[in-house]
Amino acid sequence: MAIGPVQLIVLGFRRPDFHGEIVAELERLRQSDTIRVIDALAVYKDAAGEIEVEHLSTLSSEEAVELGSKVGALIGLGIAGEEGLEAGAVLGAQAAANGVEVFGDEDAWDVLADIPNDTAAALLLIEHHWAVPLRDAIARAGGFRLGDGFISPVDLVAIGLVTRQEAEQLDTLLEARTTA
Structure with missing residues (x-):
């Protein structure tokens, strides 16, 4: 099965007061096969800018094992410490050797730097199932993405x-x- 378009959504919270509403809505969207949450992290940044990370997920145990921590890998957050950082560097070098283009500095998005001190953020990596037929139709017509937001x-x-x-x-x- 081909993967649908994937989006990283970063949501900021000044004073997080979670009641399960966000997870419930994500679960409803998953059940309707509209989206799939590939990975989700909660990042807490204290007043001094120190970061604490908590893995959030609506994934089944099997999906979590299959997908691992994709958000952390995507934004360069070494959740697994030095071991995770080294593993990420090896995978990045292998991808570059195989011709996969890596973002240059001018294209990089420093997600963690964008989170203000003394706030929290939810980082959601979402696959848009609903968009697969549209994406495929665009590709068959010779189209490509120029931007979105x-x-x-x-x-x-x-x-x-x-x-x-x-x-x-x-x-x-x-x-x-x-x-x-």
Whole structure:
């Protein structure tokens, strides 16, 4: 089976207050075969910038063994300590020797640096099952991805897709969570 398009989503939390809602929604999406969570990490950064990592998962035991810690490998986070760092370096060198292009410094995304001190982040590596037929149709038509990104509610107001009131309600909800 070919893998669907994969996306790394990084969500920040000023004062995490998890009630299981996020995991429940991810599980609902998995059950409907819309997405698959390949891997998920919670990263806590204290006021001094020190990082603590916790592996999160909705994967079965078999999937977890098969996939390992892909987010950590993707962002260069040596969860397995020096052993994990060395294993990652060996795999990276093998990939480069096999002609796999590696990101240059100008293309790199330092996910950990983007997490503000004294906050937490959830890093979700998601496979979009729903997009496989669309991706394949685009490829058959000779198309390719030039870029992608989520659009902010403010920009959606500017183009008339949501009302200012709807965007303000979202901002109020998010602001209430960050100042509480």
